[in-house]
Amino acid sequence: MTLYGIFFYLISAVVIAATAVAVTRENLLHAVVYLIISFFGTAMLFYLFGAPLLAALEVIIYAGAIMVLFLFVVMMISSRPSGEALFPPRQFLPAVFFCLLYLLVAAAMAVQTPGLNAPLQTLTASPRLFATYVFKYHWFSIEVISMLLLVAAIGALNLGTAGRPGVKKDVPEQPEKPPTGSNPGAQVSGRTED
Amino acid sequence: MIAPFSHVLIVAGILFALGAFCAVVRRNLIMIVLGIEIMLNAASIVFVAASLHLNNLDGQSFVLFILAVAATEVSVGLAIIVYAFRRTGSFDPRNFNLLR
Amino acid sequence: MPGSPSHTLDLAAMIAATMLPLASCLVILIAARSRPRLCAALSIGSATIALVCSIALMALNSKMGAPIQFTTDFIASSGLNIGFGFLLDRLNLLMIVVVSSICFLVQVYSLGYMAGDSGFSRYYGFMSLFTWAMMSLSLSASLLQLYFFWELVGLSSYLLIGFWYEKFSATQAGKKAFIMTRAGDTAFFIGILVLFLHTGDLSIANLGSRAPLAHLSPSFLTLCALLIFGGIVGKSAQFPLLTWLPDAMEGPTPVSALLHSATMVAAGVYLFARLFPFFSLSAVAMSVFLAIGTISMLLASTMAMVSRDIKKVWAYSTISQLGFMIMALAAGGYFAGIFHLTTHAGFKALLFLCSGVFIHHFETNDVYELSRRGARRMLIPMVSMVLGAAALSGIPPLSGYFSKEAVMGSLAGLADPVWLAAGLTGVFLTAYYTFRLIFILLFPRKSEVSSAPSHESAPHTAPAMALPLIILATVTAVLGFFETPLKHFLENGMIPGIVTGVRVGAWPHMAALALALAGVALAWTEFGRKGAEQIGFIDRIPVLYRLFSERWYIDRFYALLVDLVVDRGLSRLCNLNDRKVIDGGIEGVCGATVESGKVTAVLQTGMVQYRLIVIFAVLALLSLYYYY
Numbered sequence: 066m067t068l069y070g071i072f073f074y075l076i077s078a079v080v081i082a083a084t085a086v087a088v089t090r091e092n093l094l095h096a097v098v099y100l101i102i103s104f105f106g107t108a109m110l111f112y113l114f115g116a117p118l119l120a121a122l123e124v125i126i127y128a129g130a131i132m133v134l135f136l137f138v139v140m141m142i143s144s145r146p147s148g149e150a151l152f153p154p155r156q157f158l159p160a161v162f163f164c165l166l167y168l169l170v171a172a173a174m175a176v177q178t179p180g181l182n183a184p185l186q187t188l189t190a191s192p193r194l195f196a197t198y199v200f201k202y203h204w205f206s207i208e209v210i211s212m213l214l215l216v217a218a219i220g221a222l223n224l225g226t227a228g229r230p231g232v233k234k235d236v237p238e239q240p241e242k243p244p245t246g247s248n249p250g251a252q253v254s255g256r257t258e259d
Numbered sequence: 260m261i262a263p264f265s266h267v268l269i270v271a272g273i274l275f276a277l278g279a280f281c282a283v284v285r286r287n288l289i290m291i292v293l294g295i296e297i298m299l300n301a302a303s304i305v306f307v308a309a310s311l312h313l314n315n316l317d318g319q320s321f322v323l324f325i326l327a328v329a330a331t332e333v334s335v336g337l338a339i340i341v342y343a344f345r346r347t348g349s350f351d352p353r354n355f356n357l358l359r
Numbered sequence: 360m361p362g363s364p365s366h367t368l369d370l371a372a373m374i375a376a377t378m379l380p381l382a383s384c385l386v387i388l389i390a391a392r393s394r395p396r397l398c399a400a401l402s403i404g405s406a407t408i409a410l411v412c413s414i415a416l417m418a419l420n421s422k423m424g425a426p427i428q429f430t431t432d433f434i435a436s437s438g439l440n441i442g443f444g445f446l447l448d449r450l451n452l453l454m455i456v457v458v459s460s461i462c463f464l465v466q467v468y469s470l471g472y473m474a475g476d477s478g479f480s481r482y483y484g485f486m487s488l489f490t491w492a493m494m495s496l497s498l499s500a501s502l503l504q505l506y507f508f509w510e511l512v513g514l515s516s517y518l519l520i521g522f523w524y525e526k527f528s529a530t531q532a533g534k535k536a537f538i539m540t541r542a543g544d545t546a547f548f549i550g551i552l553v554l555f556l557h558t559g560d561l562s563i564a565n566l567g568s569r570a571p572l573a574h575l576s577p578s579f580l581t582l583c584a585l586l587i588f589g590g591i592v593g594k595s596a597q598f599p600l601l602t603w604l605p606d607a608m609e610g611p612t613p614v615s616a617l618l619h620s621a622t623m624v625a626a627g628v629y630l631f632a633r634l635f636p637f638f639s640l641s642a643v644a645m646s647v648f649l650a651i652g653t654i655s656m657l658l659a660s661t662m663a664m665v666s667r668d669i670k671k672v673w674a675y676s677t678i679s680q681l682g683f684m685i686m687a688l689a690a691g692g693y694f695a696g697i698f699h700l701t702t703h704a705g706f707k708a709l710l711f712l713c714s715g716v717f718i719h720h721f722e723t724n725d726v727y728e729l730s731r732r733g734a735r736r737m738l739i740p741m742v743s744m745v746l747g748a749a750a751l752s753g754i755p756p757l758s759g760y761f762s763k764e765a766v767m768g769s770l771a772g773l774a775d776p777v778w779l780a781a782g783l784t785g786v787f788l789t790a791y792y793t794f795r796l797i798f799i800l801l802f803p804r805k806s807e808v809s810s811a812p813s814h815e816s817a818p819h820t821a822p823a824m825a826l827p828l829i830i831l832a833t834v835t836a837v838l839g840f841f842e843t844p845l846k847h848f849l850e851n852g853m854i855p856g857i858v859t860g861v862r863v864g865a866w867p868h869m870a871a872l873a874l875a876l877a878g879v880a881l882a883w884t885e886f887g888r889k890g891a892e893q894i895g896f897i898d899r900i901p902v903l904y905r906l907f908s909e910r911w912y913i914d915r916f917y918a919l920l921v922d923l924v925v926d927r928g929l930s931r932l933c934n935l936n937d938r939k940v941i942d943g944g945i946e947g948v949c950g951a952t953v954e955s956g957k958v959t960a961v962l963q964t965g966m967v968q969y970r971l972i973v974i975f976a977v978l979a980l981l982s983l984y985y986y987y
Contacts, residue, residue, distance in 0.1 A: 069261040077270040084274055084297055088281040093289055100293060107300055113261060114307045116319050119326075123303075126326050131296065131333045138337050139289060142344050152284050159972050160283040164276040167979040171272040174986055175265040185261040185311050190319060198316040199323060206320075210327040217331035224338035283971045291968070356965025 069187060073113060080106035091151055093139045097132055104128040114185070118192040267308040274301035288340045288350045292333065299329045369416060370429050373445045376412035376455065377495045379405040384487035387480055395479040402483035403466045406490055410459040417452050421848070428564055430500050441555075442562050446500035449849050450697065454497040454629055457704050458622050462490045464827035465617040468712055471821035472613050472719050478522060482611070485522070489515035493622055497629065502551050502561040505630070509547070509590065512626060513540050516618050520610040532606040539603040543593015550586025557583075566637045577641060584644035587634065588651075595627030595681045598655040602914050604678055605662075608670040608724075612715030615670060620677045620711050621704040628684040628700050635693055648689035649773075653781045656682025658911055660788035664795070664897050665907040668724045669714045672796050676751060677707055679789060683766050686782060692769020694846050699766050701845070702758035702838055706750035709831040713744035716824055726796055730803040739825050741800070743832040748797045750835045752790035753875045761839035763875075764868045771867040779867060786871045790878025795895060798886035 080103050087099035104127040111120035175181055190198075199207065275298050282294030303322045310318025340350070347354050383405035387398045420427070426448035433443030466486055473482050492511035499505035514537075521533030555561050557575060591597070596604035607619050618624070631638065631648075638644060656679045663675035680703045688696035717734045718724060735741050750759035763786060770782045820828075885895055897903050909915065 067260045073262045073266075077266075081270065081273050081277070084277045088277055088285070088290075088294070088297075093287070096290065096293065100297070103297070104300065107304060110304055111307050111322075114311045116307050116310070116322070119303075119307060119319055119322050122323070122326055126330060127296075127300070131330060134333060134337060135289065135293065138341060142341065142350075149286065153286060156284045156286075156968055156972065159976070160280050163972070163976045163979045164280050166983070167279075167975070168272055168276050170979065170982050170986055172269055174982075175268040175272070178265075181265040181268065182263045183312075184263050185267070185308065187261060188311060188314070190310075190316055195316060195319055199320050202317075203320050203324075206324060210324055213331050214327060217335050221334040221338035224335070224342050227342060279971075279975050283968055283975065286968070291971075352967045353964075355967065 069113060070184075073110070076106050076109050076113070080110070089151070094136070097135045097139060100135075101128050101132045104132065115187065115189040116195070117189065118195050264308060264312045268305060271301045271305045271308075274298075274304065286351055286353065288343070288352060289337075291352065292336045292340070295336075296329060296333065299325055366427060366429075369419060369427060369447060370445065372412040372416050372419075373429075373447065373498055376409040376416075376459065377491060377498060379408050380487045380491035380494065384484050384491060387484035387487060392480040392484070395483075398480040398483045399466075399470060402487045402490075403463070403470075405487060406459065406463045406466050409455075409490060409494055410463045413452075413455040413459040416447065417456050420447065420452060423447075423449065423452075426564055428500055430562070433501070433504065440559070441503050442501045443504050444500040445498045446563055447498065450629075450632055451497045453697065453701060453845070453849065455494055457701055458493050458497055459490070461617055461621045461704055461708050462486075462493070464830060465613045465621075465708065465712070468616075468715070468824050468827040469611075469613045471824035472715055473611065474821075482519075482522060485515055485518045486617075489519070489618060489623070493626070496626060500563060502554070502563060502566070505563070505633075506544075506548060506551060506590075509594070509626065509630075510544065512618075512623050513537065513544065513594070516540075516607070516623055519614040519618060520607045522610050522614065526609065529609040532603075532609040536603040536607045539600050540593040543589045543591070543600055545589070546586045547590025547593070550583050550589065553586060554583045563633060566634055577643075580637075581641040581644045584638050584641045585647060588631075588638070588644065588648060591627035591631055591685070592651065593627075594630075595624050595685070596655075596678050597627070597651050597682060597685060598658060599913065601655055601659060601678050602910055602917070605666075605671045605674045605910070608668070608674050612670065612711055612718055615674070616708045616711030616715065620673065620707040624677060624681060625684075625700050625704060628681060628688065628696060631685065631688050632693065632697050632700075635688065638688075639691070645689050645691075649686055649778060652682045652685030652689055653778060653785075654682075655679070656686065656785045657781060657788070658913075660785055660792065661897075661907045662910050663792040664788065664895060665904055667726050669717070669726050669729065669796065670711070670724055672726070672792060673707065673710050673714060676710075676789065676793065677703075679785065680707065680751070683763070683782070683785065686778065687766040687769045690769045690773050690778065692766065692772070694849050695762070695765035695769040697849060698842065698845060699762035702750070702762040702835070705831055705838055706747040706757070706759055706835045709743055709747040709828065709835055710751065712824070712828055712831065713740040713747065716740040716820055716828070719824075726799050730800050733803075735801050735803070737820060739820050739828055743828045744800075745797055746832045746835055748793045752793045752879060753786055753871060754790075754879070755872070756836075756839060758835050758838035760872075761842045763871060765842070767867045767871045783867075783870055783874050787874040787878045790875040791882050794879045794882035795886050798882055802887055 083099050083103040083106060087096045087103060090096040090099060104123060108120040108123040108128065111117075111123055278294045278297030278299075278301060280294070281297060282291045285291065285294070303325050306318040306322045306325070308318075310316060310322075343355060344350060380402075383401040387401055391397050391401065426446060428444065428446050430442035430444035430446075432440065434441040466483070469482065469486070473479055476482065489512065492508045492515055496505055496508035496512055499508060517533045517537040520536050521530045523529045551561065557579065560566075593600045596602075604619060604624065608615055610619070638648070659675040659678035659682065663672045663679065666672045666675060680699070684696045684699050684703070687699060716737060717729050717740065720737065721729055721732050721734065723729060723732075746757065750757035753760045753763040767779070767782055767786070770779045773779065881896075885892075897907060906912070
């Protein structure tokens, strides 16, 4: 086993362990932080697989932007622990069953498909090479993606301002109380926040 | 010589299963979105590894798109979650069953 | 056959005689209803043209040999060929002359009778409708076509009976007539279908020639004949469907004269004569017809003996005379039946029109009331009425005498003397009830006359009403002397080999005359002579009186039957079926759907994570499936 191989298994173990811990945390803050570790590991895997630009983007966008957005939301909305079971059995048992089934099938497929056992060679796509490739063959997709990002930004802005008092928009008036889980305190606090 | 491609697939598979598990089991909207992120991440790992395996940069290009889509999804998804939380004061997906 | 100039002329005349009344009806009902005088002019004009055409046809074809037929395909399909067009032979030549002349006279009469009525235009529209339907019925070339017009005649009868629809009893009577004739027509239609299925031919000319019927079994022929005779029973108000005709007197009197005595009800007899060769193939059916005709004749006569309503007396008498015609035809007296039809059309229309004058003037139907108020002082109608009544009773030398003698002759030819005895009884009863009415009208009781206003001047009869009376009275007086020419005319056209009456001795004629005179004499002693109490012998026997005035309880029986079978039986069954089977079934299906929906709705919780689970499960199973 080469050094790269050792790195791979090590990092993989870290990623899986961090993800598993994140999934099982009751505190959302902890979960997000553990997930950041997982994404750092993923970035290292990307680097290992010869994609330095993507590794940088993974750190910047995933670990940086997205996870920080999650952190903001989690910290902005202080949700009290519900006190329920973390894994309600009605969802837990079927989920475990099907995840294991899925894993079994995937493992069997990965092992049995010929040509997949060849070890990966170390090879690096430099950012220049990658950028040239992307903009040569996928320039249209880049444009579509940028349009998608713009639309998402506008949508998020719209959703974020909807329903707040003092914002003139053609949203309906404060929506009526839904039949379940209504919490008047949250609404009042939601208004006073602004 | 790093490792067999199948091992990468298995690692990504485990990650994907964890993400699916997270999205399905945790009774919290934010955790559902997190689970989806994990699954996207697992897919990204497979793409990059396959790019190396097949010696083709298309895989890496797709990871770029996955990043953009993930960012989009997270921004809109979190905005929706915040909006929903303002309306009901809860993150519990059981409370969002008006379509029943 | 068409092509020669004479036949082209025939065709044109027939088209004019049938289509112009239709055109007049349409114009009146669609466009001209606001102008009553124009309507009357149109209707009478078309009736006049029909009459002229009929007489012209009669003159043109007085020496005709084979029947003339103009047909085109109405329904033509593989193995299915129903003609449509005109058939002209001696029988319907006579029939169209009778129909169109009575139509014409009655429409002229209606000018006076219906004057000032709010439905004047509508009346003439319906009259034109009837003229068209009846003329076309007489000229129909195929049984199906005849059936169409048969129903159209029934429709115009319904419309005209219920003409004064503000009167509840009139609408009820219209409905009753429609439904009761419909009962017979259903049998008629089934008969047509059965016949068509087995012969594939509905042409009247072919049915008359017997050729397509030769291979059919006798029992099948009997069945067909009885079914078709059902239509005749309904239309001609024979037993057991006879009670609609008295009620049909709710319509205007000219309508009663035209439809319900002279022509429409005679359509049944006409159909019998039309298909006479066919009917005479089945001896069983013929004896059934004979029985039905006899029963109707006697029943209706007894009913007429107790009625106080002048129109109802004539209605019962119509049923009874139609019974005579059917008896004559069923006894094989083809000419006797037709001849009685012809003379009856004349004198019965005359009687109705005379009664119409009285009813129009005194506005009552009650015989005693009419008598008290001085009906006898109206000279023209009263004289005409006596003439008509004498004809009806069979007093020589009026037309009824000759036709009734012919009927008796054909009855006497039968092996069984029962029929002749029944016929003679009928003659006696006819004379009795007819002259009972006449004597009541002529000799009012003194005590009542004195109370009536006597200073009234003799009532005047409108010329439009008087003219038809005079014409009809003349016809009634002289028609009997045309017996021999008519007999030659009709029987020359007959297919040889059909029994047309057997020569018997003179004694039935003598007996009939004697009995008629005896009936008149009895009526005289009870109603006519000085100091008579004007109470019939039937009135003295309460049981019989009630039986006769309740029409032998036939209506009660029908009401009971309808109540028992339809209301309590069928409708309850239908109701049960509706509630238990249909509603229950629908509710069961709906309930099952709702319940199963509730069961499956448990799965649909609206919870997003359960859906995610399902998605992953499906993906996992799919991968399993594709991998292995």
